[in-house]
Amino acid sequence: MERRNKMGFIILAVTLVSAGVTWGQSAPEPVVLPPTLDNFYPPKAPAPVYLINMIQLATPFSGVASDLMQGDMENVGKTYEKFRTQYVAVSKMVPEWTSSFPMGPVDELGAALGGKDPSKVMAAMDKVGQVCNGCHIPAMAAAQQRYHWGTYDNIAATDPLSKQTVPFSVLMQMIDGSLSGIETDVEQGQIENARATALGLKARFGELKEVCAACHDSERKYYVDESVMGKIDQLQAALAANPVDPKAIGGLVQGIGFESCHKCHLVHNPAAYSKYRFSTAKAAH
Ligand code: HEC
Ligand code: HEC
Ligand code: HEC
Incomplete structure (x- = not known):
């Protein structure tokens, strides 16, 4: 009970301080x-x-x-x-x-x-x-x-595997599927499938690289650069090994996830999601 009172006091104090700033x-x-x-x-x-x-x-x-x-x-x-x-x-x-x-x-x-x-x-x-x-x-x-910040809505990408024209968010879902698919295939001992999926991942990254030009005039580094593409090559090499080491695969998949996906999301997603949040057209959502 005493704890709660103390918490209540702290909350009240914080409220007063912030209200004071407003006043x-x-x-x-x-x-x-x-x-x-x-x-x-x-x-x-x-x-x-x-x-x-x-x-x-x-x-x-x-x-x-x-x-x-x-x-x-x-x-x-x-x-x-x-x-x-x-x-x-x-x-x-x-x-x-x-x-x-x-x-x-x-x-x-x-x-x-x-x-x-x-x-x-x-x-x-x-x-x-x-x-x-x-x-x-x-x-x-x-x-x-x-x-x-521009919008991802109008970006039409071509999925290199299905040859379909897809919105940016669907290309993201497909890349996500490829990356996590590799780990799942290896866990299930489906090495041939994992190799095919890695080939698809590489092709989809090639398409992702093209998409940057929708907003950037100059070539951008990092998330789709040689170091990330190099990691995909390493992943393919690790999948060609016999036997395949699931730990090595896991490490490479996580490296790509962190250096490419996560870091690019850190830069671009606040703006992308803020657009939905403050979109006057979608204000009701
Ligand atoms: C341009 C840098 C960039 C890179 C690189 C990138 N993403 Fe994204 N991703 C975005 C942006 C921006 C969005 C939000 C788009 C929107 O909804 O407007 C997004 C959204 C997503 C979504 C949600 C899609 C949806 O709306 O359902 C997933 C899943 C995703 N990314 C996975 C990945 C994975 C996995 C990788 C790495 C293999 C990756 N992304 C690499 C920029 C990037
Ligand atoms: C009621 C809101 C509001 C008030 C009050 C306001 N601004 Fe702004 N200001 C904005 C918004 C919104 C932007 C962003 C505009 C953009 O990037 O297109 C902005 C941008 C700016 C920028 C450009 C910053 C940059 O680097 O892009 C300057 C400079 C600026 N304001 C100066 C002032 C000054 C000086 C005052 C007070 C005398 C002032 N503003 C008061 C809303 C306001
Ligand atoms: C919908 C528009 C949009 C798309 C698509 C987009 N970006 Fe950006 N990005 C921006 C904006 C806006 C900024 C902040 C202003 C600037 O740097 O031009 C930015 C900033 C960056 C930055 C930080 C600034 C720098 O150059 O160091 C990097 C890196 C970057 N983007 C890379 C990429 C890559 C790689 C892709 C493609 C995989 C991509 N972006 C796709 C809009 C976009």
């Missing part, structure tokens, strides 16, 4: 990601318009800081006005996010710049910076993943 912020947590944002990115817009506007917001904001550092009090007012105008403009682009651009901190910065106390200016800059972070921390990664 301290001047803007509510933004909606991640509002459907309207789609209007400012391809294919609906000709360019990533929202990103361009963000950069146009950041330039005069940093400009205020650099004018201050140079003691250029003549221009700092003008730079601030540019920032304020763009801040108001950006705040209206996505109505669901307007309340995440509170005017209070921006007006306080204007007042501090009009005054003579530099420490007040720095504190006011900081507060505006917190407004930016208040949205960037929850929403930026999701926006980057949604608008800049």
Whole structure:
């Protein structure tokens, strides 16, 4: 019972601390990601318009800081006005996010710049910076993943074994089947089957390598490079041995699984799955 009370206290304390952080912020947590944002990115817009506007917001904001550092009090007012105008403009682009651009901190910065106390200016800059972070921390990664990572949906791969055109996710399932099939065949003493499956695995890896070009202009390394292809060659050599050593096979299969599958998933899957999570089209799922 005492333990539970202690836990309860810790949970309450954590809740209060996190609530305190929320109270301290001047803007509510933004909606991640509002459907309207789609209007400012391809294919609906000709360019990533929202990103361009963000950069146009950041330039005069940093400009205020650099004018201050140079003691250029003549221009700092003008730079601030540019920032304020763009801040108001950006705040209206996505109505669901307007309340995440509170005017209070921006007006306080204007007042501090009009005054003579530099420490007040720095504190006011900081507060505006917190407004930016208040949205960037929850929403930026999701926006980057949604608008800049491309999609696997439109990738059509050709399965080299069945010669069928398959979606990317089905090619994944087929590669998965080949890789785990080898270990299973060896366990069952079906060495001929294991050899055939390894040949298929190699062919499917060849196709996987082609798929990279759907998103990458330059050749990419790692997950489908010579070192991984070399592991598949070693696997084939180990399967040609007599007798076949299941332990050696297991080690090679796991090596491929870790160096290729797992590491590529670490880089690409957060974006791929975030797209499903924050997809406005699939929001109900
Ligand atoms: C491009 C790097 C990359 C490599 C290399 C890779 N995968 Fe994947 N894999 C992905 C991505 C991205 C997804 C998620 C695709 C989606 O659903 O949009 C995925 C999804 C999967 C899925 C789930 C498929 C589904 O939707 O049912 C399996 C299973 C899988 N991979 C197995 C493997 C195995 C096994 C290997 C290694 C032999 C491998 N992958 C290598 C990128 C990769
Ligand atoms: C309500 C949400 C929101 C607020 C508030 C906000 N931003 Fe952003 N910002 C974003 C999103 C979303 C992106 C990602 C856009 C993309 O990658 O296409 C972004 C991206 C940026 C980028 C580009 C980062 C990069 O390297 O790609 C800069 C710079 C930036 N914001 C500056 C600011 C500044 C400065 C402020 C505060 C004065 C601010 N933002 C306030 C949502 C917000
Ligand atoms: C649906 C699009 C998509 C596909 C398909 C895809 N990638 Fe990527 N990948 C990206 C994006 C976006 C990034 C991050 C930005 C960048 O590096 O271009 C990235 C990053 C990477 C990186 C980290 C950056 C680097 O170069 O070190 C590697 C490595 C990589 N990909 C390899 C691959 C390989 C290998 C394949 C094919 C097996 C592949 N990718 C398929 C979208 C994709």
